[in-house]
Amino acid sequence: MKRTVAGLDRFVSAILGLALVVGGLLVIGWCAEIAFVRDLFERADQEWYSSAPEQDWWGWALAAAMVGGIALGGWLLVANVRPNRAGELELTTGVAIGTATVDTGQLAGAIAATLSRAPEVVEANGTAVDDRGGRTVRITVTAKPDVPLEHLRRLAEDARADIARAIETDELATQFFVHYLPVDEPD
Numbered sequence: 001m002k003r004t005v006a007g008l009d010r011f012v013s014a015i016l017g018l019a020l021v022v023g024g025l026l027v028i029g030w031c032a033e034i035a036f037v038r039d040l041f042e043r044a045d046q047e048w049y050s051s052a053p054e055q056d057w058w059g060w061a062l063a064a065a066m067v068g069g070i071a072l073g074g075w076l077l078v079a080n081v082r083p084n085r086a087g088e089l090e091l092t093t094g095v096a097i098g099t100a101t102v103d104t105g106q107l108a109g110a111i112a113a114t115l116s117r118a119p120e121v122v123e124a125n126g127t128a129v130d131d132r133g134g135r136t137v138r139i140t141v142t143a144k145p146d147v148p149l150e151h152l153r154r155l156a157e158d159a160r161a162d163i164a165r166a167i168e169t170d171e172l173a174t175q176f177f178v179h180y181l182p183v184d185e186p187d
Helices: 003-031 035-043 046-054 056-081 104-116 149-167
Strands: 088-091 100-103 121-131 134-143 172-180
Touching: 003 035, 003 056, 046 056, 100 104, 104 121, 104 134, 104 149, 134 149, 149 172
Parallel strands: 134 172
Antiparallel strands: 088 100, 121 134
């Protein structure tokens, strides 16, 4: 998730949460017969609220609120569901001849393929994502239930060392997730 999307999600959640808290406190204040809340509701023009749906602008206001809500919700949905691929990483070689890049998705796939060749590993998958401005390679390893976690940790450290040798930079973070297969129970 990109930083702008995460910030917008937090902003929208904060506004909606604040509105719901204030509304809830007003309802609780009304039920608890708190004088301030009762005075606040008594100052409201009841006639206006009862006649508003009969006005010409009411339908247009509802339509505008609906279109705005659908547009904002759709945009937030697309922004959050869209894959945040890390893309290519430019490698610095220290030589002024040219530049070299590596596709982080292919690098993640290669590391996963290497890990899946280990006999203890049933399967390994790799992806590269842009997580709040930082590029991250995520490797998910599915292992047999009798494999010690320490052994899988050593495999992950070896894979991380391979990545460090390949790109020679710390611009790419790595995450390893381990899933164990369920233990077969004897009959």
